[in-house]
Amino acid sequence: MLRNRLIDTVGRMKPILSGVQSLRSQAKGSSLTKLTTIDVDDKSGIATLSMNLAPVNTLTMELMHDLIESINQIESNKSRGLILTSSNDKVFSAGLDLKELLEPDKERLKEFWTMFQDLWLALHLCGLPTAAAVNGHAPAAGCVLATACEYRVMLPDLFIGIHATRFSFVISKWMMLSYQSVLPRRIVERALNQGKLFRTQEALEVGLVDEVADSKEQALAKCSAFIGTFDKANPVARTLTKRMCREPDVRELLNDRAGDLRECVDYVLTPLFQEGLCAHLEGLKKGK
Numbered sequence: 001m002l003r004n005r006l007i008d009t010v011g012r013m014k015p016i017l018s019g020v021q022s023l024r025s026q027a028k029g030s031s032l033t034k035l036t037t038i039d040v041d042d043k044s045g046i047a048t049l050s051m052n053l054a055p056v057n058t059l060t061m062e063l064m065h066d067l068i069e070s071i072n073q074i075e076s077n078k079s080r081g082l083i084l085t086s087s088n089d090k091v092f093s094a095g096l097d098l099k100e101l102l103e104p105d106k107e108r109l110k111e112f113w114t115m116f117q118d119l120w121l122a123l124h125l126c127g128l129p130t131a132a133a134v135n136g137h138a139p140a141a142g143c144v145l146a147t148a149c150e151y152r153v154m155l156p157d158l159f160i161g162i163h164a165t166r167f168s169f170v171i172s173k174w175m176m177l178s179y180q181s182v183l184p185r186r187i188v189e190r191a192l193n194q195g196k197l198f199r200t201q202e203a204l205e206v207g208l209v210d211e212v213a214d215s216k217e218q219a220l221a222k223c224s225a226f227i228g229t230f231d232k233a234n235p236v237a238r239t240l241t242k243r244m245c246r247e248p249d250v251r252e253l254l255n256d257r258a259g260d261l262r263e264c265v266d267y268v269l270t271p272l273f274q275e276g277l278c279a280h281l282e283g284l285k286k287g288k
Contacts, residue, residue, distance in 0.1 A: 035066040037087070038074060045080035046224050048133075052087045056094035059141050064115045071122045081227030082126060083220060084149055085133040092132075092158075095140030098167070101268050102277055113264050116141070117174075117257060123148040124178065124246060127239035129230050131223035134209065135216040139163055139197055144175055147182045150242075151226045152209040153219040159197040160208060166195035168276020170267060172260050174253040181249055183208055 039048045049070050051057040074082050086092045100112045123130065123145060131151040138146050138160040146152050146160065154160065162179060164171050171192070180188045187206055190196070203209045210226075213219035230238055253260055267273055 035063045036070045038070055040077070040079060041224075044224055044228070046083060046227055047074045047077070047079040047081070048083045048085060048220065049074065050085050050087045051093060054088070056091040057086055057088060057142070058094050058097045059116070059119075060097045061100070061112055061115055064119045068115075068119050068122045071126055075127055079128060081129040081131070081224075081230075083131050083133055083223045083227070084123070084145065085216070085220065086136050088136055089216065091136040091142075092134045092138040092160075093142030093145055094137070095142050095144075098277060098281060101169075101273075102281065103274065104268065106265060106269070109265055109268060110261060113261055114257075117253065117260070120144060120148055120174065120178070121250060121253070124250060125243055127235075127242070129227045129238075131226050133213075133216060133219040133223050134158065134160060135219055144178060147178045147208075151223065153211045153213050153222045153226075154200050154203060154209040155213060155216065155219060156200050158200050160200075160203050161197040162192060163195040163197050165193060167280035168273050172253075172264060174249065174260070177249045177252075181246070 035051070035053045037050045037052055039050070040046070041048070049067070051063065051067070053060065053063045057063065071082070096116065097112075100109065104112075129151075130149040131153065132146040132149040134146055134152055134154040136155075137158050138154075140162055143160050143162050162171060162175065176188065176192065179192070183191070183206060191198070198206065198208055200209070200212055204212055211222050213222055
C-alpha cells in the first residue's frame with residue numbers, strides 16, 4: 001500500500017540525511033558557528049527555525065547542513081509544528097550559493113547538489129505542520145524553501161519567485177513540481193519561463209503566499225495560528241496523510257536521485273550555463 005511505501009521511503013532517507021554531517025566536516029573552511037537557531041514556544045510547542053547566515057542567508061553547504069540537522073532535531077523533539085524564517089529583516093534567503101556553480105570542481109558540485117536535494121526532501125516531507133514566515137526577499141531556492149512549507153505568510157513590498165532562467169539555469173523537475181503544488185500549472189509555466197519574481201500583493205493574488213502580515217511578529221503569529229488548525233488531528237495520521245499527498249512531488253527524485261544529480265552536473269558544466277552565470281554575477285556586482 002502507498003502508506004507503507006511512504007513509511008519505507010522515510011526510513012531510507014534517514015541514512016542520507018545523517019550522512020550530511022560528514023560532508024560538512026570535509027568542506028574546506030567550514031565554520032563551527034551554528035547558522036540556524038531553534039526557539040520553541042513553551043506554551044504552544046511550536047518551533048521557530050531561523051536562518052542566520054549573514055548577509056543574505058545564501059544556501060551554502062554549511063547552512064543547508066544546519067537546516068537539515070535542525071529540521072531533524074525539531075521532528076525528533078516532537079514539536080507541534082515548524083515555522084521557517086530569517087533573522088535578516090530584508091532577505092528570507094537569497095537562494096543557492098552561486099559561487100558553487102561557477103567553474104566548479106565536479107565532485108564538490110555533486111556534494112553541493114546532493115545536499116540541496118536532502119534539504120528539500122527534509123522540509124517537503126517533514127512530518128510536522130510547516131509554515132514559512134517570509135520576512136524578506138525569497139528568490140530562487142529561497143522560494144523553493146518557502147513552497148516546501150505548507151503555508152506562507154509574507155511581509156509587504158518584498159519579492160518571491162524562481163527566476164532561474166535569468167541566469168541561464170534550468171531547474172530540476174522536482175523544483176517545478178514543488179512550485180506547481182502551490183500554483184496552477186499555467187502560472188508556473190509562464191513564471192518559470194519569464195524568470196518572474198512576484199511582489200507580495202501579486203503573490204497573494206495568485207496564491208503563492210497565503211497571507212500578508214505587517215511585521216515579522218504578526219507573520220509568526222499567523223503561522224502559529226495556521227499550525228493550530230491541526231490540533232484536532234491525530235499527529236501520526238496527519239503525517240501519513242501529508243506524505244501521501246506529497247508523494248507524487250517526490251516520487252521521481254526518490255526513484256532516480258543519481259539521474260537528477262547527473263543532469264544537474266552535466267548542465268552546470270556547459271559553456272551555455274557558465275557564460276550566463278558569469279554575466280549574471282557581473283550584473284550583480286554592478287548593482288543591476
